[in-house]
Every structure is written in C-alpha cells, then in structure tokens.
Amino acid sequence: MDVNIKFLGGARSVTGSKYLLDIGDFRLLVDCGLFQGLKELRRRNWQDIGVEVNTIDAVILTHAHIDHSGYLPRLCKQGYQNPVYCTEPTAALLELLLPDAAQLQEEEARYAAKKGYSKHNPPLPLYTTEDAQAVFPLIQSQPFDEWISIHERVKIRYRYAGHILGAAIVEMLIQGDHQQKKLVFSGDLGRYHDPVMYPPVHIEHADVLLVESTYGNRQVEKEEVTERLAALVNRVVRREGVVLIPAFSVGRTQTLLFLLTRLMDEGKIPRLFIYVDSPMAISATYLYKKYQDYHKLKDEDLNDGHDVFNHPQIRYYRTQQASMSLNELRHPAIIISASGMCTGGRILHHLYHRLPRYEDMVLLVGYQAEGTRGRDLLEGKEMIKIFGEHVPVHAEVAMLAGLSAHADREELLQWLSGFKAVPKYTFIIHGETPAATAMKEQIENRFEWRHVFVPNFMESFRLFDGI
Structure with missing residues (x-):
C-alpha cells in the first residue's frame, strides 16, 4: 500500500491549511482552511480545490480557526457529505465560527453591491449561512487522548496543542500490509507560558511530521x-x-x-x-x-x-x-x-x-x-x-x-526537542516563506535532521511505498 500527500494550502502561507492524504484507497483531508490576506491567496478560495470533492472520504480538523476550518461550507456546497472529525470544544466553536464566516461573506457581497466597488456583477458570497449549516450534521466530535478508528487501516488521536480552546495535535497510525507508520500533524502550537492555555503536549515519535512555522523566524521578546x-x-x-x-x-x-x-x-x-x-x-x-x-x-x-x-x-x-x-x-x-x-x-x-x-x-x-x-x-x-x-x-x-497564541521560534524548537527519534520526513507548513525556510535551517542545524522540506502549494510527495 502506498501513501501520498498533497499540499492544497498552508504551504508557504499561514492560511488555507489543507493537507490531502491518499492512503491506499482511502482519501482524507487534514484541515480545511480558508485562504486570507493577499488577493492572490484569496482567489484560491474560488478555484477548484485540486481534487474531486466526492472522492474525499473524511476531513480531520486540528482546531476551529477559520484558516483551518473555514473552507468546510464551500466543500459541502460542492457536494462533500462524509465525516468531519474534531475535538469536542472544536465542534462547539464551529457552530459559532462557520455561520459567522458565512454571514461576513454575505454582508461583504451586499455591501460591495451597494457601494459598487466589486469587479463582479452581482457580487456573490463564497458560501452562505445555509452552506455553513450543512456542515454540522457531518461533525463527529471526539475526546482528547483516545485512539479512534476512522478506517480499517487508519486511527487518529488528539493531543493537547494549547493555542485556543479545543486545539489539537493529530497523531495518525496507518496500518499497511506489512508494517505500521505514524504521522503527526502539529496543528497550531500554543505558548509555553500562556496565561490561560496549557502548553502543548510533547510527542516522542513520528515517521512523518508536519509542523507549523508561523513564528519560525522570530523569537518573541521575553517581555512582561x-x-x-x-x-x-x-x-x-x-x-x-x-x-x-x-x-x-x-x-x-x-x-x-x-x-x-x-x-x-x-x-x-x-x-x-x-x-x-x-x-x-x-x-x-x-x-x-x-x-x-x-x-x-x-x-x-x-x-x-x-x-x-x-x-x-x-x-x-x-x-x-x-x-x-x-x-x-x-x-x-x-x-x-x-x-x-x-x-x-x-x-x-x-x-x-x-x-x-x-x-x-x-x-x-x-x-x-x-x-x-x-x-x-x-x-x-x-x-x-x-x-x-x-x-x-x-x-x-x-x-x-x-x-500571540502561536509558539515562537524557540518554543517550536522546544516542542520538536521532545521527539526521541528523527522522522523520516519533516514538512514545514503554515508559515510564510521566510519563516518556514528559517525553521528548516534551525531544525537541520540544531537537531541534524535530514529530509526536511518546505513544500510548495499543490506539491505532492510519496511518503511510503508498499508498506
């Protein structure tokens, strides 16, 4: 059985997180975020996602922020009807954030029509409140720290990530024909001394690691x-x-x-x-x-x-x-x-x-x-x-x-130091190019890890052959 990954977003950018995994005949999406910021990024929200929506068997969310979940209503609008897995607090937050995101889309379209500043006639929302509501029957919320089976070959477990309420690191076990492999998705990692949230849990092993790099080139001042x-x-x-x-x-x-x-x-x-x-x-x-x-x-x-x-x-x-x-x-x-x-x-x-x-x-x-x-x-x-x-x-x-709710450079490295073995592949995601490349250099120099990559948008990798 082969395992492949394709970076549909969150690659050399801090928004639009979407990571497509093909695990034999099972296809899943880790995170389903909206692109924000630069116009060239926002245009991607209107383009084809890069895969036939009806071929996606599951979506796994790390947390509720719109750059990780905000494309879900658009996905459902295009015909997605399969499970959306997340933690229990994330499920509760989605019921607030997704309709709000839809309402903002609708309000912006109406305001643009009223003021006439849109190039489109008439201006349309990316999705509607009705599209957002269509997501909720698909949500299957899960507790932290318990392995759950989402396919006969795939199990996942949510670990505490800090950052915001319900945010999780996702551990994924893939059972091949001959051996088992483990993937880890950091999601967005929180601070080690946040006044409200606990620090992220350390993970000791991953065959493949995807780690965020929002502040990969920046150490936040140790100010009071x-x-x-x-x-x-x-x-x-x-x-x-x-x-x-x-x-x-x-x-x-x-x-x-x-x-x-x-x-x-x-x-x-x-x-x-x-x-x-x-x-x-x-x-x-x-x-x-x-x-x-x-x-x-x-x-x-x-x-x-x-x-x-x-x-x-x-x-x-x-x-x-x-x-x-x-x-x-x-x-x-x-x-x-x-x-x-x-x-x-x-x-x-x-x-x-x-x-x-x-x-x-x-x-x-x-x-x-x-x-x-x-x-x-x-x-x-x-x-x-x-x-x-x-x-x-x-x-x-x-x-x-x-x-900031994001770990800075030293805190990211502190979290990475918890791994007791070198991952086969490490992908630096969810960071603008300067931050992601700086984090790659830090990992290579400090830990002497090899096979560290900063993927490009829509780039694909073969993770395992015939496992």
Whole structure:
C-alpha cells in the first residue's frame, strides 16, 4: 500500500491549511482552511480545490480557526457529505465560527453591491449561512487522548496543542500490509507560558511530521506582557483616547479580558469600560465555562462574584446598533472587536472611525498575515483601504507580540526537542516563506535532521511505498 500527500494550502502561507492524504484507497483531508490576506491567496478560495470533492472520504480538523476550518461550507456546497472529525470544544466553536464566516461573506457581497466597488456583477458570497449549516450534521466530535478508528487501516488521536480552546495535535497510525507508520500533524502550537492555555503536549515519535512555522523566524521578546499592556493602556488614557484591539473571537479575546480585568483590580490601570463588540466572541467566551478541563481558568476564576468574564467593567455588545454607538466614544475606554487581522467584521467600522484620531491607539495582539490590513498597519502604512475608501492612519499603532497564541521560534524548537527519534520526513507548513525556510535551517542545524522540506502549494510527495 502506498501513501501520498498533497499540499492544497498552508504551504508557504499561514492560511488555507489543507493537507490531502491518499492512503491506499482511502482519501482524507487534514484541515480545511480558508485562504486570507493577499488577493492572490484569496482567489484560491474560488478555484477548484485540486481534487474531486466526492472522492474525499473524511476531513480531520486540528482546531476551529477559520484558516483551518473555514473552507468546510464551500466543500459541502460542492457536494462533500462524509465525516468531519474534531475535538469536542472544536465542534462547539464551529457552530459559532462557520455561520459567522458565512454571514461576513454575505454582508461583504451586499455591501460591495451597494457601494459598487466589486469587479463582479452581482457580487456573490463564497458560501452562505445555509452552506455553513450543512456542515454540522457531518461533525463527529471526539475526546482528547483516545485512539479512534476512522478506517480499517487508519486511527487518529488528539493531543493537547494549547493555542485556543479545543486545539489539537493529530497523531495518525496507518496500518499497511506489512508494517505500521505514524504521522503527526502539529496543528497550531500554543505558548509555553500562556496565561490561560496549557502548553502543548510533547510527542516522542513520528515517521512523518508536519509542523507549523508561523513564528519560525522570530523569537518573541521575553517581555512582561501585563506590564507592557498596562503601560500602553495608561499612555492612551493620559491623552483621553480609546484603545481599539482587533482580536480573534476565540483565544485572544478571552486572554485579554483576563489580563485587563486583573490589571484593573490590582490598580495598575484605571477602571475603564471594556466593550466586547463581537457576538461570536461573547458566545465563545461562555464555552470557556463549559470546557473548563481544557484551560487554566478554574472554578474560582469563573464562579459568580469572581467570574473574570462577567467583570463589572465589561460590556458585551451584540447588536449592530450598540456597535455603532461606540463610534461616538470620546473618553478613555477599550474596545475589543474581531477580526484579529482586520480582514472583516465589525473591526472595520471601528478602524474607519478610529484611525483618523490622533489620541486613539490600535493595539495588535496576534499574528498579522501578509496582505491583511493588520500587516499594513504593523508596517506603518499611512493610508488603509476600508469599504473602498482610503482612510488616513493618525492613530498610534502598537504591537503586543507577547500575547500571540502561536509558539515562537524557540518554543517550536522546544516542542520538536521532545521527539526521541528523527522522522523520516519533516514538512514545514503554515508559515510564510521566510519563516518556514528559517525553521528548516534551525531544525537541520540544531537537531541534524535530514529530509526536511518546505513544500510548495499543490506539491505532492510519496511518503511510503508498499508498506
């Protein structure tokens, strides 16, 4: 039996993760992510996936972030009807994230039609809310740390990855005609000292390893995150401004609420109102109570009277009308809104109104992919295009890298050091080319591993012959 892999996404980019495995007569997809950022990447969402959809027998998700799961509604729209495997918290998050992603697609199409800035007539969404709903009957959620059989020759096991609620490393056992082989997919690995999430579990053996490299060329400063966050907030308060934080609805928003409320209670920043302007973030926050075994916040942090997510300074805004009212804020406050890379959602309206204001600050707290508005802000662009208009950037732009949900270079290497044997093949994925190639060099130099590859988009490899 032969085993082949094809890289349909997440190759020399941090979005669109899709890894196609042909295991004899069984075909599966590990992750099913949406491309984001550069226009040339986003166009891939509209192109053929690179394989006949009705030949895919299963999809396995590492976690719920849209760059790993957001293509699922499109896949179903094209006729996919087979199982989607994921962890239990990931299944719960998908019910929030996928309809939200569809709604954003529909809203953007309607707005483009209204403003006439699309090249397409009429503008169409990539998929609809109805397409997103079609995914849910296919989901088969599984616990962590238990082997499950998805085919007579294939078993998988989810291991804790940190990063966000429900995120997993996937171990896969393939039983050939003559021998058994093991594949490991890192998914997105979390930090070793995250204030909310536990560190990723170490894996000791893999015949084939796929490892992410988002920060493969970067070591995040060993700054005291809470002190730096307090200093930034206090700086904006002194000039009577508003801190606007683009944050992913799952992961960074909850960590920010934990840190900001703690800083207030300790008297390190003034008692400001924190406006969480993201219906999805609000719903996701309550899942942290339901799945307490998967993070560090325990009963004493989440009980009534001590609930960090129901702090008296937090205001949750669900409606569009409430969201729009925040445009009138002219006193110190903190607004947290999605998306984290400023690619869509309510954050765009806030940026439209806040970027021209010298007293305000846009505080970036996560990775900003190439081609996103977040990357443009990080790189100091003086004008940002929003809703077809060029908006001047007068607000201060700051980055708090220590709050990223991704392991940095040294943490990635720390995780890799847990392997007790050299994999036959190691593929560096989910990183832009400079980060992925830097990680390849680090692995080769530090561990003396051979057969380390940075695959190209749509590149194929034969992993095993006649096993």
